[in-house]
Amino acid sequence: MKLDVDVLRYLSKDDFRVLTAVEMGMRNHELVPSELVVRIASLKHGGTYKVLKNLLKYKLLHHDSSKYDGFRLTYLGYDFLAIKTLVNRGVFVAVGRQIGVGKESDIFEVAKEDGTVLAMKLHRLGRTSFRAVKSKRDYLGHRNNYNWLYLSRLAALKEFAFMKALEEHGFPVPNAVDCNRHCVVMSLVQGYPLVQVKQLQNPDIVFETIIGLVVHLAEHGLIHCDFNEFNIMIDDDEKVTMIDFPQMVSVSHRNAQMYFDRDVECIFKFFSKRFNLSFQEHTDEIDGDTEEYDRPCFSSIEKCTGFLDKELSASGFTGKDQDEIEKFIEEGIEKDTGSEDEGMADEGPNSDEFDETNIKEFDSLQLLEQPERVNCDEKGKAEERQQFCEAGQSSGRETQDTSDKFLKEEEANETGNEDDAELMHRLNKQRRRAVAAVHGRRKTLTSRNSYKDKGGKSSHNSKIQKQLSGW
Numbered sequence: 320m321k322l323d324v325d326v327l328r329y330l331s332k333d334d335f336r337v338l339t340a341v342e343m344g345m346r347n348h349e350l351v352p353s354e355l356v357v358r359i360a361s362l363k364h365g366g367t368y369k370v371l372k373n374l375l376k377y378k379l380l381h382h383d384s385s386k387y388d389g390f391r392l393t394y395l396g397y398d399f400l401a402i403k404t405l406v407n408r409g410v411f412v413a414v415g416r417q418i419g420v421g422k423e424s425d426i427f428e429v430a431k432e433d434g435t436v437l438a439m440k441l442h443r444l445g446r447t448s449f450r451a452v453k454s455k456r457d458y459l460g461h462r463n464n465y466n467w468l469y470l471s472r473l474a475a476l477k478e479f480a481f482m483k484a485l486e487e488h489g490f491p492v493p494n495a496v497d498c499n500r501h502c503v504v505m506s507l508v509q510g511y512p513l514v515q516v517k518q519l520q521n522p523d524i525v526f527e528t529i530i531g532l533v534v535h536l537a538e539h540g541l542i543h544c545d546f547n548e549f550n551i552m553i554d555d556d557e558k559v560t561m562i563d564f565p566q567m568v569s570v571s572h573r574n575a576q577m578y579f580d581r582d583v584e585c586i587f588k589f590f591s592k593r594f595n596l597s598f599q600e601h602t603d604e605i606d607g608d609t610e611e612y613d614r615p616c617f618s619s620i621e622k623c624t625g626f627l628d629k630e631l632s633a634s635g636f637t638g639k640d641q642d643e644i645e646k647f648i649e650e651g652i653e654k655d656t657g658s659e660d661e662g663m664a665d666e667g668p669n670s671d672e673f674d675e676t677n678i679k680e681f682d683s684l685q686l687l688e689q690p691e692r693v694n695c696d697e698k699g700k701a702e703e704r705q706q707f708c709e710a711g712q713s714s715g716r717e718t719q720d721t722s723d724k725f726l727k728e729e730e731a732n733e734t735g736n737e738d739d740a741e742l743m744h745r746l747n748k749q750r751r752r753a754v755a756a757v758h759g760r761r762k763t764l765t766s767r768n769s770y771k772d773k774g775g776k777s778s779h780n781s782k783i784q785k786q787l788s789g790w
């Protein structure tokens with residue numbers, strides 16, 4: 320299954336209404352029976368069944384009759400809902416090539432109206448830790464099978480909140496632009512993952528900077544927990560940017576010392592292997608020559624717990640969210656042996672959905688039927704987040720009234736500028752330009768598993784440059 324944004328442009332208002340109805344139904348149904356979809360969507364002239372068929376055709380929904388007859392959103396359907404919301408808010412206007420496949424995410428370039436390129440991360444929780452999720456059935460209770468949607472949303476919210484807070488504290492992280500459902504939009508890092516870099520001008524300085532970051536994070540009360548060459552980006556000037564924050568924990572976590580040591584060890588190992596830096600081994604011997612590369616000691620760092628709490632909750636990420644997500648990812652990060660263990664093996668009933676790694680080349684997202692409403696209003700976002708905080712948590716409390724209200728709001732978002740013919744004209748023109756611009760563009764994919772086949776940092780960079788100049 321691929322992220323074919325072409326489909327998005329041809330979906331009607333009714334299609335989105337029904338898709339949203341299924342999303343709402345999934346708050347308390349593993350599979351949403353068609354009668355419930357009909358009731359929530361309450362299309363004026365009926366026709367929900369026809370729309371359902373259309374959504375199935377485009378693989379935005381999955382029909383399942385194994386336990387009982389019903390529908391659930393696929394990741395693609397969830398992608399479309401998030402993308403559409405972000406396009407309506409004016410966050411971006413077009414989706415480009417896929418630039419990364421993470422352990423539990425797909426990353427795409429997206430373009431703003433003024434041509435600025437950003438990165439969009441679609442979280443796919445469950446891709447590698449599905450077994451961990453399955454083993455938490457007790458906790459998941461009745462929502463065991465459809466919780467990926469809720470978990471991916473939580474992971475995105477956490478990532479967005481941490482990125483924002485870290486940026487405010489001067490850490491070298493991407494700029495957190497916006498977040499909706501399982502999708503985070505951030506600035507595009509003009510570099511390449513350290514794992515792709517074969518040579519450095521100043522490996523010592525880069526190494527010290529990176530280890531300094533681990534220590535600095537701990538001083539701010541945080542541990543990255545997946546700090547390795549895949550999550551450190553580096554540019555031509557050897558400037559370091561760290562990415563990927565959904566698994567971060569506090570220094571007061573019961574396994575904090577272990578996570579901290581593991582992050583440090585990953586970096587020491589990588590620099591020793593790749594750049595032949597020599598370090599003092601973990602022994603009792605004291606060797607004056609290599610003292611400067613001693614591993615930092617967790618217990619001797621002066622830590623400031625709770626320092627980032629205010630910023631985190633300002634982004635809508637609560638302590639409760641942290642507890643919830645930790646329950647799921649903990650098993651994953653405890654098992655994860657770091658950079659060596661990058662398998663993408665998926666097992667489990669939904670594994671077919673996680674294989675959405677095909678690349679969609681750049682294409683504009685001007686929806687034919689939905690002129691965009693630019694809405695970056697913080698309050699609106701907070702409310703929306705609140706609504707989706709409840710996804711997977713509520714227990715049968717949505718009524719026809721609330722669903723009507725929600726759907727009306729969604730529609731209001733879509734139709735806010737319907738009269739604006741000039742805007743429509745501009746957007747369509749822009750779409751045509753964008754489509755023309757991508758004509759002949761090559762597919763490129765940065766996979767954390769495929770770096771060995773790539774030509775090192777310069778080749779990746781030139782692809783980015785080419786892409787940028789094309790836009």
Ligand code: ADP
Nearest residue numbers: 419421422423424426438493506507508512563
């Ligand atoms: P995961 O959580 O699934 O590991 P990451 O956030 O680490 O996902 O992203 C996976 C890959 O996508 C990274 O290794 C990197 O190549 C690319 N990537 C992620 N974020 C950005 C960004 N802001 N700019 C450029 N590339 C990015």
Ligand code: MG
Nearest residue numbers: 421549550563
């Ligand atoms: Mg990563």
